Amino acid sequence: MSLLEVKGLRRDYGALRAVDDVSFELEAGTILGFIGPNGAGKSTTMRILATLDAPTQGEVLLDGRSLVDAPDQARPLIGYMPDRYGTYDDVTVWEFLDFFARAYGLKGAVRRQRVASVMDFTGLHPLKDKLTSALSKGMKQRVALGRTLLHDPKLLILDEPADGLDPRARIELRELLRALADQGKAVLISSHILTELAEICDTCAIIEQGRLLATGNVAELLARSAGHGAELLVRLAVGAEGDAAYARAERLLLEQPGLDQVTHEAGGLRVRLTLEPGATPAQVDEVAARLLAVLVGAGVPVCAFSHRQLNLEDAFMTVTKGRVA
Template sequence: MSLLEVKGLRRDYGALRAVDDVSFELEAGTILGFIGPNGAGKSTTMRILATLDTPNAGQVTLDGHSLVDTPDKVRPLIGYMPDRYGTYDDVTVLEFLDFFARAYGLQGRARAKRVASVMEFTGLIPLQDKLTSALSKGMKQRVALGRTLLHDPKLLILDEPADGLDPRARIELRELLRALADQGKAVLISSHILTELAEICDTCAIIEQGRLLATGKVADILAQASGTAVAELVVRFFPGEEGEAVWARAERLLLEQPRVKQVAREGDALRIRLENEGGAAAGNWVDESAARLLAVLVGAGVPVCAFSHRERNLEDAFMHVTKGRVA
């Protein structure tokens, strides 16, 4: 059984339906990326899961307990980090975390041990005596994450945690989240930075206008959305004296081949879209197609200097699933 089960979730604000029949599951030890444009319903859904809002319909179960019927039982299992966090300006990092550890009911040695453990995990020990107001945004995010971890929750709900962070801070945050999942925690994370989510998420859920459009692994979503298995190849040439004639000949040859649905020029390369209609065939159809196309080009005297398989990513999945839906 999944740690978190969401079924038929709905939330209305007057005439506005912010969340409309949303259902998904999240297992312990996995990271689910919650994806959607502004106003899609991500934050509303996450606030409901954090027991900060009440749905008009639907059911949410966490570790066998209903969030709607018994919120007091599930709150100790949840760590929620909103998209707008706050710290107290006149306290140190250690004082800030110790205050919230007391609020969570931790006492004595157990509290001191837990605060020290969280600071070590988040890399905050060197900053424990520094005022929170003097921290960079990346360090404040670490403090906010540390506060979220103090009571050792089973489910982490993180709303845009990487927003505004510099590249190094994003990498460090990504490493922390992966470590948390490896410890067996379930992580639900939203972000507008799709490439960031793609590197850490096991699965994703795409939401638009309050409705969940697709859930699952990126490759599965692409295949489900298009009704066929999809792949892309990228080939670069050395045109030499032939110039544009090489590009034209290569494009013509490629479009004549089976499974090639589109060929587009991008800079000094051609991007080849492959589709395996009817579902995945036996064997590695992408590798088989790539080998055949390369042989065709070389056999025709096209001066190929690079040939690679482009992995379809989370941005591809998002754009494909929301095509014609995003305003």
């Protein structure tokens, strides 16, 4: 049984339906990336899962406990980090975490040991006596994550934790989250940085206008939406040939096997390849080299040729393409 089960979740605000029949599951020890544009319903869903809002309809089970019917029983299992999390002035990092440890009901030596353990895990111990107001954005995010971990929750709900972080801080946060999943915690994380999610998440869920459009790992999302494969970008030195060079190149490419589509863009052609699931970068290189040889052998004036494998951004753009309110 999955640690978290979301079934037919719906949330209405008057005539506005912010979340519409959302269902998914999350197992312990895995990271699920929650993807969607602003206003898609990500934060509303996460607030419901954190028991800070009640659904209009639907059920949420956490370790067999209903978040809807018995939120007080489920809250000790949840660690929630909102997208904007403030810190208090005139308190040190240790005092801040100690205050919340007391709020969670931890006492005496157990509380002190837990605060020290969280500070060690998040790398905050050297800053224990520094005021939280004087910390960098990355360190404040670490403090917020540390507060979320104090009561040792089974489920972590993190809303845009990497927002505004510099590249080093994002890498360090990613390493912390992977370590938490390895400890057996389930992590639900939202982010606009899709490359980050692709590197860390075991599964992803794409939501737009309150509806869940697709779920699965990156490879599955690509297979169901953008398709397995890669993209080539071919630029031509057309000279006097003009559009005739593009037409000839497009015709030659469409005659080759393994092509999904060819589109004419300003300055070149974009070619979508269809490959077998699990195709390696070396196999992509072989296909690209074959197509380049065909173009050059036919006298097409190629002046630039590049290729890349499809990724989570391609899946997201394909799944959400053209959806309007």
